[in-house]
Amino acid sequence: MAANTRMKFFVDTKRCIECGGCEVACKNENHVPMGIARIRVVTVNEGETGETNVAVPCMHCTNAPCVAVCPVDALFTRQDGIVHVNKETCIGCGYCLYACPFGAPQFPKGEAFGARGVMDKCTYCAGGPEEPQSAREVQLYGSNRVAEGKLPMCASVCATKALVAGDSADVDNIVKERLATRGSSESPWGWSTAYAQS
Amino acid sequence: MRWGDVMDTALITSTMWGGNLMIPLYLYFGGITAGLGIVAVVADLLEDRNPAYNLLSKWSAYLAVPAWALGSVFVIFHLGKPMRGMFFPLFFSNYGSWMTYGGWAMGLAGPILIVYLLLRHFDMQASLRRLIGVINIPVMLWVALNTAMLLSAASRVPMWDRAFLPALFINSGILSGLAAAGLVFIVLRHFGSAAGSGEPARVIYAASVVALVLEVIEAGILYGLINNMATGGPMDEVAKVLNPAGAMAVYNEVVSGSLAPWFWWGVVAIGIVVPLTLGIVELVAKRWEEALAGAKFACILIGALVLRFVVVWGGDFRPLPAVAVDTLRDLVTLFAG
Numbered sequence: 001m002a003a004n005t006r007m008k009f010f011v012d013t014k015r016c017i018e019c020g021g022c023e024v025a026c027k028n029e030n031h032v033p034m035g036i037a038r039i040r041v042v043t044v045n046e047g048e049t050g051e052t053n054v055a056v057p058c059m060h061c062t063n064a065p066c067v068a069v070c071p072v073d074a075l076f077t078r079q080d081g082i083v084h085v086n087k088e089t090c091i092g093c094g095y096c097l098y099a100c101p102f103g104a105p106q107f108p109k110g111e112a113f114g115a116r117g118v119m120d121k122c123t124y125c126a127g128g129p130e131e132p133q134s135a136r137e138v139q140l141y142g143s144n145r146v147a148e149g150k151l152p153m154c155a156s157v158c159a160t161k162a163l164v165a166g167d168s169a170d171v172d173n174i175v176k177e178r179l180a181t182r183g184s185s186e187s188p189w190g191w192s193t194a195y196a197q198s
Numbered sequence: 199m200r201w202g203d204v205m206d207t208a209l210i211t212s213t214m215w216g217g218n219l220m221i222p223l224y225l226y227f228g229g230i231t232a233g234l235g236i237v238a239v240v241a242d243l244l245e246d247r248n249p250a251y252n253l254l255s256k257w258s259a260y261l262a263v264p265a266w267a268l269g270s271v272f273v274i275f276h277l278g279k280p281m282r283g284m285f286f287p288l289f290f291s292n293y294g295s296w297m298t299y300g301g302w303a304m305g306l307a308g309p310i311l312i313v314y315l316l317l318r319h320f321d322m323q324a325s326l327r328r329l330i331g332v333i334n335i336p337v338m339l340w341v342a343l344n345t346a347m348l349l350s351a352a353s354r355v356p357m358w359d360r361a362f363l364p365a366l367f368i369n370s371g372i373l374s375g376l377a378a379a380g381l382v383f384i385v386l387r388h389f390g391s392a393a394g395s396g397e398p399a400r401v402i403y404a405a406s407v408v409a410l411v412l413e414v415i416e417a418g419i420l421y422g423l424i425n426n427m428a429t430g431g432p433m434d435e436v437a438k439v440l441n442p443a444g445a446m447a448v449y450n451e452v453v454s455g456s457l458a459p460w461f462w463w464g465v466v467a468i469g470i471v472v473p474l475t476l477g478i479v480e481l482v483a484k485r486w487e488e489a490l491a492g493a494k495f496a497c498i499l500i501g502a503l504v505l506r507f508v509v510v511w512g513g514d515f516r517p518l519p520a521v522a523v524d525t526l527r528d529l530v531t532l533f534a535g
Contacts, residue, residue, distance in 0.1 A: 065352075065353070065354070068294055068295070068351075069292075069294075069295045069296070069297065070292055070295060071286075071289075071291075071292050071295040071297035071298045071301070072289050072290055072291060072292065073291045073292045089289070090278070090279070091277050091278060091282040091283055091289065092277055092278015092279055093277050093283070093297060094276075095295070095297055095348075095351075095352075098349075098355055098358075098513060098516075099351065099352045099354075100354075101354040101516075103516065107278070117278050118278050118279065119278075
């Protein structure tokens with residue numbers, strides 16, 4: 001992996017069709033517990049003109065606000081730009097959730113006496129700080145597809161390729177290409193084909 | 199092209215801290231602790247002029263320690279791992295986080311308050327006691343400031359606007375501490391055995407004047423906070439680019455949405471309008487001073503509690519910065535650097 005590699009997600013709101021495939025794939029791949037959504041599809045203007053869907057995982061920000069506020073340094077940014085949480089050191093304060101502009105940090109629900117467990121979030125399918133693909137890593141964080149040279153499962157299964165993952169330079173090129181192809185139209189991708197004015 | 203130009207604002211709603219009583223209660227007792235600590239010292243310094251301040255100073259010191267203890271318990275037990283919060287010097291390693299500073303603020307405040315309380319209770323070492331008290335004032339301000347900065351560090355939450363919330367919580371903390379001390383002072387004078395010496399009426403008058411001034415300041419800061427949200431102001435650069443309508447959507451939730459009854463009845467009516475009215479009547483009419491002051495202080499305490507809940511509940515509404523194609527350039531600039 002190149003020294004300046006920076007893994008990113010990009011969500012193309014003109015392509016997302018709210019199928020929920022990313023959510024299911026994530027849960028299945030990482031054995032995400034009940035009540036936790038490492039990625040969720042948010043619908044804006046539901047049922048109205050201009051309805052838009054946005055898949056929202058952790059965006060693995062470069063200057064991640066969650067990393068900045070975590071009092072115990074449980075959150076950290078890897079060399080490849082992926083933001084990880086160390087569940088062994090997290091104290092479950094919930095501060096990261098409020099710092100995160102995307103609401104990505106998740107906390108278990110339904111614990112005894114309303115107690116809050118430690119934070120869980122999208123790992124970019126890159127496991128955690130444990131030994132890659134060790135039993136401990138799988139138990140705490142789920143799969144480590146990045147160690148196998150694969151992209152996150154959500155992006156891999158996205159039927160419309162609305163969710164793009166990879167190195168930021170590659171993602172940037174894909175987005176530029178799409179913009180050049182469809183121009184500045186505000187219509188969803190494929191709209192003119194499906195509902196062309198005759 | 200901006201997010202707000204092409205579609206309505208999406209608010210992320212959660213019940214992370216708002217659904218949990220412990221954070222608002224920590225903010226409340228943290229603020230009261232700070233106010234009581236400051237009132238205890240100021241009354242201590244004024245005691246030579248009017249011995250009646252002795253009772254106010256002592257009871258402020260007595261109340262500050264349990265208020266601090268309650269605040270500490272609430273903030274520690276909201277954690278998923280309370281033991282790690284209790285031993286914060288071992289675990290809080292990020293000195294860029296306001297929660298780390300909050301741990302130290304509460305951790306330092308307790309021992310200082312306890313030492314001051316012992317010296318105050320036994321009326322020992324007046325010079326040393328007052329020195330400790332004066333040193334404690336910045337610590338108390340730090341405790342109150344931290345209750346706000348803890349929230350304001352989450353810069354994408356419009357309700358936790360850094361321009362107003364610190365001033366609001368410091369002012370409200372001092373005001374509620376003064377109200378707690380004043381209320382107990384009045385109750386003890388009437389129903390307790392501590393009749394006190396000096397001129398207690400002047401103590402109540404001074405507390406009422408200070409409370410009135412702080413109430414006016416609080417009303418101004420609160421107006422600033424709400425008005426800034428109404429105009430989309432309290433957003434950092436990221437939020438401004440991505441979702442300029444977000445603050446206004448949160449404003450609507452607070453003043454006319456689900457939080458409106460709490461905001462208008464609890465914060466504005468009980469917390470500001472009634473105490474201000476009672477305070478003015480008390481100072482103008484110069485009758486029933488103790489009854490009016492007692493009722494006013496009780497209202498201030500209730501209003502301060504509801505204020506913390508409204509601020510934390512309001513933080514559960516956050517605008518979602520959408521990752522739209524049109525905003526990619528802005529995103530690359532702001533996030534990716």
